[in-house]
């Protein structure tokens with residue numbers, strides 16, 4: 177068992193009673209009170225960890241159910257080892273009102289598997305003009321604010337969002353992109369975009385917004401969370417902000433530490449993502465940032481799109497790739513490469529994301545709710561379109577062999593997915 181929240185890394189038995197961690201320790205008595213059904217999971221070679229939490233998922237419902245539904249997205253999450261996912265607000269209607277928040281929560285409760293944590297929009301309709309119904313959504317259960325998919329271009333509006341975020345103790349997640357610089361761009365601006373003749377997105381488009389939002393966090397005292405960091409300069413900016421005790425956290429996505437813009441040479445639209453795949457130097461800086469703790473969290477940015485949308489030319493296809501079912505395998509590569517220890521890696525998938533969302537999960541302390549992910553770090557598998565639970569197939573990792581996977585996902589003591 178590895179539980180970074182308690183500094184635990186040892187052979188141990190975990191006893192779950194009534195959906196909670198009843199006790200930890202060697203030689204636990206395998207008995208269940210009141211004659212309730214008993215199940216013993218013997219998992220040699222596996223790691224028992226707190227349930228993995230993804231702070232960046234697009235579930236597409238309401239509005240885009242042809243790409244993904246709450247049910248199919250949560251099934252993909254469970255299969256990928258996630259016991260909780262934060263659902264972004266760029267649905268239709270946008271989650272900018274408590275009625276939408278409640279609808280998402282109700283539908284997820286009906287599915288009854290992986291937990292859904294709704295993220296409310298910063299601005300009404302993601303239009304960047306006026307604030308959304310933040311107070312109402314807070315009461316309805318949002319865990320954070322974000323216009324993800326769209327940047328908040330107006331710094332004054334972002335300042336106000338942070339002031340409200342601070343008031344309601346909600347972090348503000350920032351999709352950092354200066355649209356003046358990204359307009360028309362479809363991939364990283366550099367030698368490969370020049371060779372391919374595709375319009376580019378410079379790294380500076382991200383960096384200037386990261387700097388702005390760090391300044392706004394310093395000014396307002398709010399917690400800003402930088403989403404999908406993709407450049408070396410962003411990593412540096414976050415590092416320096418943390419040194420100054422500004423309330424900033426940051427996430428990276430597996431595709432941004434696995435692939436570079438070289439992957440686009442075949443014009444596979446499944447490599448189109450926002451922010452774009454960057455350079456080998458950026459990948460190295462991201463790995464260093466993961467190592468030294470600058471980057472707190474690994475998040476999937478699971479972004480399903482229908483095959484008919486992706487089967488267009490590179491410039492017309494929408495940006496995004498699914499990630500819930502490849503995230504753990506791609507992240508474990510960091511452990512196999514010696515970039516991170518298992519404890520460091522698991523912290524970035526459990527206690528750090530749980531703390532960001534303000535949930536009590538991410539720990540297996542005695543008495544806590546039994547949300548658990550069991551992984552087999554050495555088990556290999558091939559990413560196969562026919563076995564994915566997501567309704568969409570837009571991933572450049574089809575056919576890749578990955579090493580390490582989730583073999584059981586447990587929510588509130590119930591096994592919601594298993595490959596045991």
Ligand code: DOR
Pocket residue numbers: 234266324325326351448449450451479480494495496497
């Ligand atoms: O590639 C992306 N796709 N990046 C985003 O920020 C949004 C996402 C989507 O919603 O498709």
